Amino acid sequence: MGYVMPIVLTHFISGIFVTTLLFLKYRNTIQSRMLWFGFPFLFIIPDIDHLIYWQPSMLASIFPQSLADLVAGIFAPRPPSLLHNWYIPLALFSVGIFLFKIYPKKMHLIFFLFAIAWGTHMLLDGVMLW
Numbered sequence: 001m002g003y004v005m006p007i008v009l010t011h012f013i014s015g016i017f018v019t020t021l022l023f024l025k026y027r028n029t030i031q032s033r034m035l036w037f038g039f040p041f042l043f044i045i046p047d048i049d050h051l052i053y054w055q056p057s058m059l060a061s062i063f064p065q066s067l068a069d070l071v072a073g074i075f076a077p078r079p080p081s082l083l084h085n086w087y088i089p090l091a092l093f094s095v096g097i098f099l100f101k102i103y104p105k106k107m108h109l110i111f112f113l114f115a116i117a118w119g120t121h122m123l124l125d126g127v128m129l130w
């Protein structure tokens, strides 16, 4: 560890922000309320890998102790780890493209949204390519 990373709440707020932007543009294409309400939660999923080395002190990395905690560690470069890896949003995006080619309904959109959520998380965490 040793790297200061954005806290989970920061990722969730970024998720609400990106979801709002996408909703304004795509609300007529994607009408599933469940998907729109669930979307901000996808932005915190990469942090599941922290559970592997979980310690009670890490509760502090979910909710802020101060306002400064909300912006701490944003874009600070760090090497990739298990789920913090650019291969994952790339794979999700590739599956989306593939689904769009073989079955151009709306299923692929879910993979694109998931790729956007994961990629945004990687960006905020400053995850490097290797």
Ligand SMILES: [Zn+2]
Residues within 6 Å of the ligand: 005, 046, 047, 084, 121, 125
């Ligand atoms: Zn993270």
